Amino acid sequence: MLIDKKLLDNLCGKAKASPRLRMNYDLRTSSDDQSQRMLNALELGTDIPVHRHPDTAETVVMLRGSVKEMFFDIVEGKAVKTAEYVIRAGSDACAIQIPKGQWHTLECLEADSVLFEAKDGSFAPRNEDDEFHGEIIEE
DSSP: OOOOHHHHHHHHHHHHHSTTSEEEEEOOSSTTOOSEEEEEEEOTTOOOOOBOOTTOOEEEEEEESEEEEEEEEEETTEEEEEEEEEEETTSSOOEEEEOTTOEEEEEEOSTTEEEEEEESSSOOOOOGGGBOOSOEEOO
């Protein structure tokens, strides 16, 4: 399968039309595939809650556009930002590895942004304990 401009443009069009302002494209070869590989098209204004993946690291590679990836620690019931990184396609910082269990989110910085995302093991939906819904401190 070729990942080309036509595929990315199509995926970005679907993200624009989605109420969530993002759209995933599954790259697994079958439902039995024990990996997680996907393209994720993001539009300005998409809302991704602070969350974590307790059983897997996450690798993000920007193919188009840019995002700001933010890391948090949960302290006394609040999410306190500990780091942020701008990841931009074609730049010196075009990818990031998010450690297993790290609380994080991202902000889309450019329309038509697309990232490649990979995680260990088969897909498991996040449970309520892995999404943060309290106060966020961005000091």
